[in-house]
Amino acid sequence: MKKILMLSTGGTIASTDSGHGLTPTESGAAMAAMIPELQGLCEISCYEVMSIDSSNMQPEGWTTLAQAIKEHSDGFDGVVITHGTDTMAYTASALSFMLKNLPFPVVLTGSQLPISAPDTDAKRNILHAFLTALDDRLCGVYIVFDYDVIKGIHAEKTRSTTFHAFESINAPLVGTYVDNVLQINEAMIPEKPTEPLQVQLDLCNDVFLLKITPGFEPARLKALGDLGYKAIIIEGFGIGGIPNEGRDLVPAVKALTDKGILTIITTQCTYEGADLDIYSVGVSAAEAGAIAAGPMTSETILAKLMCITAKTDDFHSIRDRFRKDVIGEWKVYGTAD
Ligand code: ASP
Numbered sequence: 001m002k003k004i005l006m007l008s009t010g011g012t013i014a015s016t017d018s019g020h021g022l023t024p025t026e027s028g029a030a031m032a033a034m035i036p037e038l039q040g041l042c043e044i045s046c047y048e049v050m051s052i053d054s055s056n057m058q059p060e061g062w063t064t065l066a067q068a069i070k071e072h073s074d075g076f077d078g079v080v081i082t083h084g085t086d087t088m089a090y091t092a093s094a095l096s097f098m099l100k101n102l103p104f105p106v107v108l109t110g111s112q113l114p115i116s117a118p119d120t121d122a123k124r125n126i127l128h129a130f131l132t133a134l135d136d137r138l139c140g141v142y143i144v145f146d147y148d149v150i151k152g153i154h155a156e157k158t159r160s161t162t163f164h165a166f167e168s169i170n171a172p173l174v175g176t177y178v179d180n181v182l183q184i185n186e187a188m189i190p191e192k193p194t195e196p197l198q199v200q201l202d203l204c205n206d207v208f209l210l211k212i213t214p215g216f217e218p219a220r221l222k223a224l225g226d227l228g229y230k231a232i233i234i235e236g237f238g239i240g241g242i243p244n245e246g247r248d249l250v251p252a253v254k255a256l257t258d259k260g261i262l263t264i265i266t267t268q269c270t271y272e273g274a275d276l277d278i279y280s281v282g283v284s285a286a287e288a289g290a291i292a293a294g295p296m297t298s299e300t301i302l303a304k305l306m307c308i309t310a311k312t313d314d315f316h317s318i319r320d321r322f323r324k325d326v327i328g329e330w331k332v333y334g335t336a337d
Helices: 028-033 059-071 088-098 122-133 218-224 250-258 280-287 298-309 315-323
Strands: 003-010 015-017 022-024 043-052 078-082 105-109 140-145 148-151 155-157 166-168 175-178 181-184 207-211 231-236 262-267
Touching: 003 028, 003 059, 028 043, 028 122, 043 059, 059 088, 078 122, 088 105, 088 140, 088 155, 088 298, 105 122, 122 140, 122 175, 122 181, 148 166, 207 218, 207 298, 218 231, 218 250, 231 298, 250 262, 250 280, 262 280, 262 298, 262 315, 298 315
Parallel strands: 003 043, 003 078, 078 105, 105 140, 207 231, 231 262
Antiparallel strands: 015 022, 140 148, 148 175, 155 166, 175 181
């Protein structure tokens, strides 16, 4: 019988009302026992890695998860991680870069309603997560939620209360469950790695994510350069524009570049990514040293930069590594995919 490692971390899925708001109390084993379809499906080993609201998830928590997966990587066919939904996309992106050449699926799931609530989405999400973790066609990190399977680096939480909480951004779904059978998108079946699993446990926190607004003062962007950041991600307007007149941000970007701090520009739009070559407001930013993040989500940019800056302080090396595709994060999907 196949074996699944179930790592529980808390979140709404495991929560009950503490009288001070929802708080995680249920263990992974208790949740698995509530789902009759899991009995006899596979052998399950449960570890409670932490029991937190995912707003409290920190990079150290990602390291703990990566370490647990590394330690058990020989004995299991797949991993299911139950997790709060609020920062699940960050965790999925971080694990995607921390666990290179993953030969099996690592599947994150959670729910909008606690597992003990009537009409909860937790049970079907956990069942679908297990079915995905057992699927021989898949490897790498995924989020499974509300019938959908999403590649980890493309997932974003787009709804705060209703069941369809996650979407696949700038990439097709890997598949969708219909009657508990995965209708897989053949184009999203990954190649199996030929190299052994490589786990990066160290991360660097010196990455800042800034959403600019009309009226944002350039001096404040420049001041970030004195706070020890190695890279600054700017969520610009539309396809990635930042002001190049009035409260002109371009000299501040240039000052960051001159200091050896990389500026990455992405978009405030949910879909279709950033490109600095289209408008003058993008070209000026690129001339000042900024680079566009293409189709990547902010979560993915942040996770990738936290992995890169843990390994190097050098501006050119950070920039070159960021530009290199590691796990398909630069891939632009056509409508036919
Ligand atoms: N606040 C919860 C968490 O992220 C929300 C959820 O799990 O849906 O832990």
